[in-house]
Structures are given as structure tokens and as C-alpha cells.
Amino acid sequence: MSSDRISLDDGFKALAAFDWGADAAPLATIDAAVVACHGQESLTSDLEKRFGAIVGGKASRAAKEYACRKLALIGTAASVPVLAPLLADPIESHMARFALERIPAPAAGDALRQALGAARGDLAIGMISSLANRRDAASVPALGALLGGDPKTAAAAAAALGRIATPEAATALAAAPPAAGPVADAVIDARLACADAMLAAGDRAAAKAIYQALAAASGATPRTHRGRAVRVAAKSGLLACLDETVSP
């Protein structure tokens, strides 16, 4: 049956019963509707509610993932209540983030931060990844608090602070507990990212302080590829701070 003859209602009926391997032709009706609804609030809102019903219902994982992909494009704060509970589910968490990460509404960031508070292990790293991609400054205190905990989570938190790169993120990184291995490396990388951001924003003094600290510390590290790369980054940053015509 040509997808042109399938109504949107029938498309969503097909979606509710959809699974991997099923005939995807009926979904084309929904795809077209998502494209066409741009700038039309009532159509977008209707579609959003329908996707929310799929996500919050008993549809298959494949169907829910399809709905989350569409909510990534058109979702609003209205979808947060149906997506947020999935963040704690190891199966559904990523696709819930697939939508929430791209919903600009503050409620989406709130949901990710709240979920981070309760999450552990890889799920926590997932929240951290999405907060980093959102450059969520409000999560800096929570991320800073993770720097002394589980090493994988601490490394992810450091990476996120480097992506957010606010002065507060730089302060949190500077206060990180002593660490070794991947966590120490992640903190250094993040501090370099913060310094580069500060330099780009014109705060040479703050950037210089970080580069100096890292250059001094890197002098004691072994002459490995990694050690040399960090020295290059720190010393190049210092040079850039000295010359107003140079940026990283």
C-alpha cells in the first residue's frame, strides 16, 4: 500500500505495533508530517502528544526509539514528563536522552540533572554526556562533586566541565582531588579546554594561571607522547597569552 494513502492515524497505529523487521512504509506518513509541521504550533503539538503516548505506552523498544528520534526534532517541555522517567531505565535511557538533550526547554536540563543525582555507572555517564552537550552551566556543582568518586564517572564529569568551560567549571576542576591515570588526564584536558575558552573570551589572566599551573606540573611528567602533548598545549597557551595577536 502506498504511504500516500495512509492517514496519520493509521501511521500511528502502525507505529504502535511496529518492531524491527516490520514494514516501515507506514512510518513515511509520520516522517512527512514531522517535516510539514514546522512553524505550525497546533500540528506540532498534536504530533508531540502522539509520540508521547508511544513513549509512555507499551510499544516496542523500536517504536519508542522512533518516537524519541522525532521528539528530538519537535519535542518541547511538554514531553519532559514522559521522557524523564525513562532516564533511569538501562534499556530506554539513551533514547530518552536522544530527545531530551536536544529539547532546548530548561525543563529538559532540569530532568537530566535530577536523573544524574540518582544515576550510577554508565547511566550517570550518559546524563553527564548530555549535560556536556547542552553546555549546562547549572550542572557544574553536581559535576564538580563527582570528581572525587568512581573513576569512570569522575573522568566523564571532568570532560563535561571542559565542554561547559565556564569560570565556575574551571574553579571546580582546579579543586579536583588528587588523581592518577585516566581521571588525572581528563582533569588536565578539561582545564586546558577551560583555559582556551577563557583566552578566547579575552580573560588572559585567568587563562594564563591555568596554563602556568599545567606547564609547571607537566615538567615532572614522563616524556611520553601524552606528556609532550600536554606540555605543548600548556606552553602554547602561555605563548598565546603573551601575544594579543595570537589565539589558540
Place this chain on the structure above:
Amino acid sequence: MTHDFAPSRRRFLATSAATATAAVAAPYVITSKALGDATTPPASDRIVMGGIGLGNMGSGDQRAFLADPRVQYVAVCDVREKWRAEARDRVDEKHGAGSCATYVDFRELLGRDDIDAVHIATPDHWHALMTIAACRAGKDIYLQKPETLTLREGPLMIQAARRYGRVVSGGSQRVLEDYRRIVDPCWAGELGRITSIDIEPGPSSMACYLPAVATPPDIDWELWLGPAPWEPYNPGRCDGNYGAGGGSWRSYIDYSGGSLTDWGAHNFGGTIFAAGLLDLQPVKAVWHPASSDGKAAAYATLVYPNGVDVHCNRPKTLRPADPAATVTHERGITIRGDGNAVPPRPVPAYRGGVSIYGDFIECVKTRQRPFRDLEGAVNTMTAPHMLGLVRRLERSVEWDRAAQRFVNDEEANRLLDRARREPWIL
């Protein structure tokens, strides 16, 4: 910012077996190969390399690097057992049995301090993560095209490369090879100022709904997927090479931009280089809907800040007659100029070699920027990514290069990137 350090002399580490860590075998016998000869540097002066992703393109890249006497190849990494074994065997054949360590997890390979450089030829969804990790590990990188999967990745990769002083070469070898017939006349000034271009990019990638099949034991499916959404194993999802309509992973949106970015990296690469647009990014992408009578299909125009319009899949019925100052390429590329004389420029050559591989190795040694430097590669890929976006939205967008965002367009900005599956974080 240039970073000016030369690699220190490398101590050649012989291994007695293919192990996951480099260990000095005892006793260490200096072979004639290690000492080098008139055509081969001594082992201590060779660039120590490893490969990540040794499938169709990766195995070809590996062969090219193995053939370079300046390279000592020591490690391979692939999530498929068969490709790991074949890649290892190629190294053993070149350097002797037991020369090559094998890995499933790229982080272990990058953690080896004896490795100077890596080549990466995984599916596209891994490119940014691996490149940034390799930069942080102090490695130089040869990265297959398309270098990026999303618009957000490119600037982050450039930041990492410049911060840590890395040589990062993209893998579009065709720019100076297949596309010379358009590069040469443009750079010679024969067309004058370039005014407009027509190009025929291939289809975008699509969603994948293939059914679940039992995962075979010889592929690490979790690592193959990596940051992409979890979906069940199916050979149609991850196998194949160049199928655009469902024939390979390149067909699917979670792993690739489709033929649009795959062949697009070459077609846009050659075109953008020829037309002198390598330092630029489009300022807008204009969507032209299909004509109401159905006679003309939809197409898009990428508008560059220097006034050059790049029409993508424009119906021939809508094209003006070509002026005298026009060059064409059989891959559907037409470049037009105003015909007024402009000074010729010499076409850059590969450094220290006749191939893009040799160019990379030379740049690793000299710390110069390679022919397909990362900034140029990212600028190039911005074009097909933007085209893919307007195809999806079926409307025009405007791009703010400084902010790396679309102007006043929340919906388009949602397509800049995508959430990565835990535990992967960019």
C-alpha cells in the same frame, strides 16, 4: 598556533609474540632490517603506527602505510576477529612473525606510548571520538573521510588537534588525483573568478529497521555500535561497503551521512579545492522545492560568502547555458567562471611523496600541515552536512560560522549533533 617539536628517536621494541602490551624481548637481537639501509631508515627513526578499523578502506590504508619504508607498523584494532587477524597477518608478512599486537578496544592501542601515529577507518560515527582521544594521547592521525558525522564534531576535533599540536590528515586522496582535470584549469586561472558550480551529490542516509539476527561470536557488537543508538545486530546493518539504498552501514543515519557524505567527501572535496573555497563555509543553504507541475525536482543551493553558488542536484532544465569559461568532471561537476584573467596559482603537491599517505608520514616527521589538513576537511564536510540538513527539513537555513550555529533556527540547531550512547562522551 604552530607546535614545533620533533619526535625523539624511538627505541625499537621487539616483541616475541603478539601481545597486548609492548615488551622488550630478551635478548634483543639487532636485525639488519632494524639497522635500515639506503632506502629504509633505521627502526629508531621510523614512525611507529597502528591501525583502527581494518575493513575495506582500513586494509587499503594499512597496505599503503606498510609499503612506506619510513613506517614501522606494530598494532591493529578492529571489533571483528577476521579483520584483526588479516591485518595482523599483513604486518607479520612485512615485519616478521609476531610483529603485530591485536586489540578489540581502540583505547588500549592509543594507550601504547611506543605508537606515534594511527590511521582510523571505522564507520563515521566513531571518527570524532577516536580522533579526539588520539589527539589527547599525543598521536598523529590519518583519518578516513568523511571526517565528521555531525556539524558539531568538526570544531571539537580541530580544537583537540591544535591544542595538542597534532598532525591530522583527512583521507580524501582523490582531490589531487581524480579531480585534477577541474583543479588544474581553475588554479591556472583559466576560468577567471569562479561564479557558480553544479554538483550531483548522492542520497542521504536513512533510518534502519532491519530485524534482529543472532549476533555472531566474532564481532564485538557493543563496540561496533559504540556511541550510536543500540539496535539489534543484523549483517545488513554493519556489513557491506558502498551500498546507498540499504546495502551497507553507509546507508544508515546512525553511522553515516550516506553517499551524500561518503562520495560527497570526494566530490565536494575536489570541487571545493578546485574552486578555492577550502577556507570557507556556506553562509546559507537555500531549498528550492519541486516545481508544482512535477517537471523539476527539488534541489538546494549552498551560498558561499565570496559570492559562489554551489547548486546541488539542480535539474538540468533549470541550468543556464554554460559560459565559455566552464570545466566539467564526469562525476556531475560543472564549474563556471567569469572568464576574466586571474593570476595562476601553483597547485600544492603532496609533501615528500606521491600519495596522500606519504604526505601524512612526511608531515608527521616535519610537523607541517598535511595536504588534507583537518580545518580544510571540516570546511569541506560542512557543505554536504548542511545539504543533508536542508534535504531533511525541506527548507532554507542560514549559518553563522563564528558561532557554528544556524541563525534563529532552533529546529535546525537540534540537528547539529546527537546524544551519544553511554558510556561514550565527546
